[in-house]
Amino acid sequence: MILNYNDNKLGWGVVLSEIRLSDIDLNLLYVFLVLIEELNVTKAATRLNVSQPAVSRSLSRLRDVFNDPLFIRTSHGLSATAKTQTLAPLLADTLKGLESLIQPSQFTPETSLRRFILSTTDFGTLTVLPKILDQFRQKAPSAILDVKSWNEDMVAELDQTNIDVAVAVLSKEPPAGIRAMRLKSDRMVCLARKGHPSIQDALTLESYLQASHVQVVLGRREYFAVDRELDKMGHKRHVAVHLPNFVPAARVVMDSDLLLTVPRLFAEDMVGTVSEMALYELPFPTREFDYSMIWHERFQHDAAHVWFRGLLRKAFLDASTKS
Numbered sequence: 001m002i003l004n005y006n007d008n009k010l011g012w013g014v015v016l017s018e019i020r021l022s023d024i025d026l027n028l029l030y031v032f033l034v035l036i037e038e039l040n041v042t043k044a045a046t047r048l049n050v051s052q053p054a055v056s057r058s059l060s061r062l063r064d065v066f067n068d069p070l071f072i073r074t075s076h077g078l079s080a081t082a083k084t085q086t087l088a089p090l091l092a093d094t095l096k097g098l099e100s101l102i103q104p105s106q107f108t109p110e111t112s113l114r115r116f117i118l119s120t121t122d123f124g125t126l127t128v129l130p131k132i133l134d135q136f137r138q139k140a141p142s143a144i145l146d147v148k149s150w151n152e153d154m155v156a157e158l159d160q161t162n163i164d165v166a167v168a169v170l171s172k173e174p175p176a177g178i179r180a181m182r183l184k185s186d187r188m189v190c191l192a193r194k195g196h197p198s199i200q201d202a203l204t205l206e207s208y209l210q211a212s213h214v215q216v217v218l219g220r221r222e223y224f225a226v227d228r229e230l231d232k233m234g235h236k237r238h239v240a241v242h243l244p245n246f247v248p249a250a251r252v253v254m255d256s257d258l259l260l261t262v263p264r265l266f267a268e269d270m271v272g273t274v275s276e277m278a279l280y281e282l283p284f285p286t287r288e289f290d291y292s293m294i295w296h297e298r299f300q301h302d303a304a305h306v307w308f309r310g311l312l313r314k315a316f317l318d319a320s321t322k323s
């Protein structure tokens with residue numbers, strides 16, 4: 001940025017036709033503001049915690065920069081010139097803006113009107129939303145929570161989409177620029193309707209393999225963790241129905257003899273609200289997996305975003321403590 005000062009009507013000093021902002025010590029501007037407010041070199045020095053000669057040297061440099069005496073000495077101290085009076089409000093606003101630029105932004109949830117966009121699956125909506133909704137509405141009553149659909153293919157698109165946070169299961173490390181934080185571990189279980197003719201007290205491997213299954217497909221995945229575990233044992237299940245969402249899949253199971261293999265967190269929520277559903281442990285070992293909170297690097301230090309991530313993290317921490 002180049003500042004031009006060609007007005008030399010007052011005959012003051014040397015005309016500086018070009019002054020680059022990078023050549024100016026910005027601390028001089030703060031000294032200038034204090035001098036405007038105090039109109040006294042001694043008082044300004046005390047307030048700035050520097051010596052009186054240091055303030056006088058700064059004033060001399062300011063006069064060169066602005067090509068104006070800036071202050072006239074009187075019997076009562078200093079009197080601002082017309083140019084200083086003109087510059088004073090602009091100087092105050094400029095320094096206030098610089099402070100806002102340097103200092104971390106503040107976020108007040110009680111008065112915020114911000115729209116927070118949470119992306120998750122319908123399973124996530126069923127299990128995550130109840131954990132945060134009450135706190136969100138209590139702490140930020142005027143803010144908006146917007147929940148959007150999610151699938152794992154969207155991880156690579158977080159830098160192109162307007163999503164604050166996603167809560168999902170990641171099958172691989174996120175790409176550069178995407179942050180992820182583990183929230184909770186889970187394990188797969190099986191949902192079936194109560195009174196299923198092939199299941200007695202517990203689900204056996206034989207009954208699991210003989211039954212037909214519903215499979216929820218998110219994104220383009222065609223091979224699932226449960227099938228990998230069965231393949232290691234030399235077995236294969238029959239998937240009769242593929243659906244894109246968990247809740248409709250559970251509804252299909254409730255009205256049929258199909259089985260649905262889902263995360264325990266989802267299954268417990270379904271069994272707790274639908275009396276016709278039953279939860280069974282899988283009759284073979286499966287690996288645990290993690291629910292992760294995912295966000296783009298550009299939101300890392302955003303004050304509102306930090307608050308929202310903290311709300312999610314605390315909700316899962318509280319749930320883990322209770323369980």
